[in-house]
Amino acid sequence: MDHIYETYDVAVIGAGHAGCEAALASARLGMNTIVFVVSTDSIALMPCNPNVGGTSKGHLVRELDALGGEMGKNIDRTFIQSKMLNVSKGPAVHSLRAQADKQEYSRSMRRVLENQERLTVKQAEVSDILVEDGHVTGVRTFSGGVYPCRAAVICTGTYLNARCVYGDTYTYTGPNGLPAANHLTDCLKKLGIEIYRFKTGTPARIDKRSIDFSKMEEQYGDERIVPFSFENTEESVKREQALCWLTYTNETTHDIIRKNIDRSPLYSGNIKGTGPRYCPSIEDKVMKFPDKDRHQVFIEPEGNYTNEMYISGMSTSLPEDVQVAMYRSVPGLENAKIVRNAYAIEYDCLNPMQLKPSLELKAIGGLFSAGQMNGSSGYEEAAAQGIIAGINAARLLKGLDPLILDRSQAYIGVLIDDLCTKETHEPYRMMTSRAEYRLILRQDNADLRLTEIGHDIGLIDDERYERFCLKKKQIEDEIKRLKSTMIGGKAAIQEFLVSHDSAPLKTAVSLGDLITRPEFDYYSVADIDPGRPELPREVCEQVEIELKYEGYITKQLQQIEAFKKTESKMIPENLDYDDVPSLRIEARQKLKTIRPVNIGQASRISGVSPADLSVLLVYMSKFANKN
Amino acid sequence: MKNDTICAIATGATNAGISIIRISGEDAFTVADRIFVAKKTGKKLADRKTHTLTYGNIVSDNEIVDEVLVSVMRAPNSYTAENVAEINCHGGYAVTKKILELCIKAGARLAEPGEFTKRAFLNGRMDLSQAEAVIDLINASNEDAVKNSVAQLSGKLRNKVVALREKILKDTAYIEAALDDPEHMDLTGFTDELSVHVNEEMSEIKDLLSGFENGRLIQNGIRTVILGKPNAGKSTLLNALTGTHRAIVTDIPGTTRDILEEIIVIDGITLNIVDTAGIHDTEDVVEKIGVEKAVDEIENADLCLFVADASRALDDDDRNIIRLLDGKKAVVLLNKSDLSPVLTSDDLKKACNREVISISAKDETGIDIFVEEIKKLFGFGKLGKKEDFYISKLRHKELLENALLSLKEVLKSIDLGMSEDFFSIDLMNAYTSLGSIIGEEIGDDLADKIFKEFCMGK
Incomplete structure (x- = not known):
């Protein structure tokens, strides 16, 4: 009921x-x-x-x-x-x-x-x-x-x-x-x-107490932590960090896998689903890359609340007994006790x-x-x-x-x-x-x-937005200032350049120009920039990147402009592809299924050729005139 | 969908009295102004009123290419409803194509087949009843384009492009795999390897480009200058060439310069002999036109024929010429080799550091050997001849040049000490340009390659 x-x-x-x-x-x-x-x-x-x-x-x-x-x-x-x-x-x-x-x-x-x-x-x-x-x-x-x-x-x-x-x-x-x-x-x-x-x-989870970490390399976190959220600061997220470890599989591991490969449901055909190539199981890695004599294995804590360790790099769907043998062949895991078995999920x-x-x-x-x-x-x-x-x-x-x-x-x-x-x-x-x-x-x-x-x-409140606007303005102002601060061939400047293995100036350039030289960055020209304001680290970072990579960034912005043009050519939602003459069959089918929003999206569909797009564009203008 | 500026030859791709190169798009006048100098007034086309004709020269590197009339038609009152400049030039195949190439260098893009018509339609210049016809036209042209880019492409060229792409993709995938999985893959030392690869790829593309250049020479003739001191036998040689072989001798009064060309076809290759009048009159280009002008002529020539005299010792005149030949495609002929020579083949070979062919212009011996030598120099026989896929060839050339440029950018980034992620931007641009030659899009090539070649992920 x-x-x-x-x-x-x-x-x-x-x-x-x-x-x-x-x-x-x-x-x-x-x-x-x-x-x-x-x-x-x-x-x-x-x-x-x-x-x-x-x-x-x-x-x-x-x-x-x-x-x-x-x-x-x-x-x-x-x-x-x-x-x-x-x-x-x-x-x-x-x-x-x-x-x-x-x-x-x-x-x-x-x-x-x-x-x-x-x-x-x-x-x-x-x-x-x-x-x-x-x-x-x-x-x-x-x-x-x-x-x-x-x-x-x-x-x-x-x-x-x-x-x-x-x-x-x-x-x-x-x-x-x-x-x-x-x-x-x-x-x-x-x-x-x-x-x-x-x-x-997913790989197995192993009891921390059964692992010999002395046979593994320690993996530390960063000293200076960048928070994920723009609301947080380095200081607000500072804390004691946990350790991870690195070890490797070896030929013994690979032999165990190869000998038992027919018992993996991936290979016996019992799993029909399509798996990601990015996160291959260890049996996939061994079978598809036979030349690699070892694969990395990262040992990562599941949290502070538990002894379970995540065995990154060794996901598998091999049977339990093979799993035990396989994990135990890895240095440091000889006595490993598996808390949870690895498994594949469909x-x-x-x-x-x-x-x-x-x-x-x-x-x-x-x-x-x-x-x-x-x-x-x-x-x-x-x-x-x-x-x-x-x-x-x-x-x-x-x-x-x-x-x-x-x-x-x-x-x-x-x-x-x-x-x-x-x-x-x-x-x-x-x-x-x-x-x-x-x-x-x-x-x-x-x-x-x-x-x-x-x-x-409406998901970002005004307070955060204002802080953001300030940051944005600081970045823009500082870039403008650096681009308009000209430095000439004064002896002190030339000496500074020489001491940094940089070519002396022939004509006056801006500080911004100087930063684009490979040997300099925003921070290293501070000595010849007396007017520099005190700015937050993330502002300096943006200034540095924007100036340093300006040429490449400009190139990408030009590409984006071209891209935006095709994105702005909207395809009417009620367009009937069967009415469009001369589309190739494959293109027509794909367009009918996907119903792209704009010409840009249509151009990214495999099987839709530039000629099909031309046909579509011509039809669209006819369509627009009709309506 | 793009409103960039496009150009193409609007008249047929054959030798005609007059040819028109049409440039359409917002920057049409700016592009034309980059290569056009108005006579007398010096006025810019961009400043001219709509529907006017301007008389002047097309100029490249300060050299006049042709004397032309340019019509200016401003948007929306033109065929495409965009700004249109039409260059009316003297119809020679070579000249027309040269001007088209200059337009492309000046910033226009070679139009796709049917693109002017398409723009005309999209800009509302055509009425609706013509829409279907336009679609047919686009389709038909597109089939042509596909034929040109795929079918007409010789298997050899195609294979070469495919192989090049594969190499570029492999390096890009390596970089990208390492960027996506930094804990498993290390890029240390890879930059050196990459720069070796990129240099190899660039030289392969340059080879392909020179192949196209040779193709152009097959179709349009090899601009040839004959050099030699007085009485070395230049005119005898010329007579031998025109006399014994079925020769087409056409005097083309230069429209833009006071030099005459004589066209000789020998064994399928066309030689456009420069300044033959000068040779006939004084038998000495260098003497008549002065060393400076000779340097210019040699500079512009595709081929130099140096005629040395076996009956006299090497003198300063000869040595001057030999110096001028430096870096040029040249054939060295030792004439009068039937007489007991004062100047031996070996001496001459040593002096000019090139192969020497002994001939007798008078007895017409050795001519066939030297024709073979010319063919070898230009790689004839390797390329198909006379097939009219001229437009697609120019398109291919443009794409190859783009790929070359992108690879140069990679080297530049390497020199600047940029990190590896910057290389892949230009590597993929090169990959895309090459792909357009054989009609392939990128799609998921890179991701597929990464997964296929590298053991990724945890």
Whole structure:
């Protein structure tokens, strides 16, 4: 029997990293919101690696924070080690990564959800999404509770029809033995939504007391910590940091794997789902890269509350006995006691090409989807989609245009555009190489790119916005000052240059020009810059980057301008591709399925040629004239 | 979808009395002004009223290329409804193409097939009933373009481009893999390796470009200057060339300069002999036009023929010429080798550090050997001849030049000590340019390559 309960504006299904952001954004934007979770203990659960951030994922988190998301603040509250990766490289690829105390992370996020105004947390499995006239009207739980709502966001992660496997041991559960959600898929299929089956995996957790760390290399965090959230400072997040360790597999490990490869469900054909190439299992690494005689293994704490250690780099679905032998062949793990076995997990997700760039399903009004449900992998990718889906659900109900970030604005834009436009055959992971304009999309300037938007939307409060405006002004003023401060060939200046192995000046140049010389930076010309004001570190950092890489940045900005032109050529929503003459069949089919929003998006669809685009453009102007 | 400035030859790609190069787009006049100098007035085209004709010269490196009329049509009153400049030049194939190349160098992009018409339509210059026809046109042109870029491309060239792309992609993927997975992969020392690779790739692209240059020479003739001291036998040689072989001798009165060219076709190759009048009259280019002018002529020539006299010892005149040949494609001929030589082949070889071909212009011996030598110099026989895929060739040339430029940028970044992530921007640009030659887009090549080649992730 159905029971009809109170009405909500927005229902969020799932409270993982996508669900939390979606629910918080929706509630913070004034929507009466309910979030369903299979277990309240699994809110913001980190079922796999104990990190937030990493290359390009760190960018996502900082962007999320600039828009007013929670993940950055939450990891700042709960990290136990922090590291900026790629610091020897250019600023575009610097990436922040933190080790989380998993339990603290989850608890802290749970507190945020529970204390959020207008947000209700409900432990229940949603089995049906109710749709009338192509629009969401409510959700029904497995126990028959009906919650009428005007919009819903699916954030079911890896729970839909989940199945965990190692060797020939199967359990029909979600991650960490949590109950799977076994009914929603049927409902979605009935609604005409195309479902994919993906897989991913996780390594074993090992008891810290059984590990011999003397055989491993210690891995420290950074001395100077850069917080994820632009609201925090180095000082406000300072704390004692935990250690990680590095060890390696060897030929013995590889022999064990090769001998038992037929017992891996990945190789025996028992796993049908498509796994991510980025996070290969150790058996994949060994089989696909036979020339590598060793692979790195990082030993990372799951948190301060537990002795469990995460064995990063050795995810597997081999049977238990092989797992034990395999892990114990690694130096330092000879006596390892496995607390939790490694496993692979298969789950249902949807074909993300069914989504609009707002993350609303094309076919069903008011129904949004975010996170691993959309075929992505990773906590950060999930959270980034979650906030966009939450924002857009709220905006839809308010009658506002959706927030769509484009590829030149944010990694979030690249992520969503790739998901909606390119065919995905494996869990999608963010990478810096996927961003065409990465020199502009840096983690250090995420606030400069997105705070304004976050404020306009209503997720960034005035106080934070004013602080941001001040920072922006300080940066602009300082750059202007450096560019207009001319230095001449005075003896003191020339001496300074010579002492820094720099060519003496022939004519007067600005301090800004001098900074572009490879041997100088903003800080090193301080001695010949008496008028320099006292500025916060993050202001100096921006000034330095903007000046130092000006030539490259200008080049990218020109590319962005060209890109924006095609992005602004909107394709009418009611355009019927069958009416467009001369499109090639493949292009017509792809265009019909994906229904790109603009010509730019159309140009990124594989199988749509420049000629097809010309045909489309010609047809569009005819179409526009007709209407 | 792009409103950049485009250019193309608006008349057919054959030798005609007059050819028109059309430039369309916002910067059409700026582009034209970069290569055009109005006679007398010196006025800029950008300052001219719409629908006017301006008389002047197309100039490249201070040298006059052609004497032309340029029409100025301002938006929206033009064929494309954009700013349009049309250069009416003297229809020679070579001259027309040269002007087109100059337009591209000056900032215009070579128009895609049908692009003027497409713009005309998109800018509302055509009525709707013509829309379908435009689509057909675009499609048809596109098929041509595909044929040109894919089918007409010789397998050899295609394979070379594919191989180049593969090399570039591999290095980029290596960098990107390491950037995405810094804890597993180290880029230490990779820059040195990369710079070796990039240099190799650049020299391969330069080879390809010179191949196109040779193709141009096949079609349009080799600008040839004959050098030698008085009485060395230059005119005898010329007569031998024009006499024994079926020769087409056409006097083309230079439209922009007072030099005459004589065109000789020997065994499938065309020589445009420069200043033959001078040779006939005084038998001495250097003497007649002065060393300075000779330097210019040699500079502009594709080929120099140096005729030395075996009956006389090497003198200062010869040595002057030998100096001028430095860095040029040249064939050294030892004439009068039938007589007992005062100057031997070996001596001459030593003096000019080049192969020497002994001929007798009078008896017409050795001529075939020297024709073979010319073919070898220009790599003829390696390339297909006379096929009219001229536009796509120019497109390819442009793309190859873009790729070369991008690779130069990589080297520049390396020199500046930039970090590796900066290299991949230009590496991928080079990859894209090369891809356009063979009609391939990037898609997910890079991500696929990263995953295929490198063991990524934890």
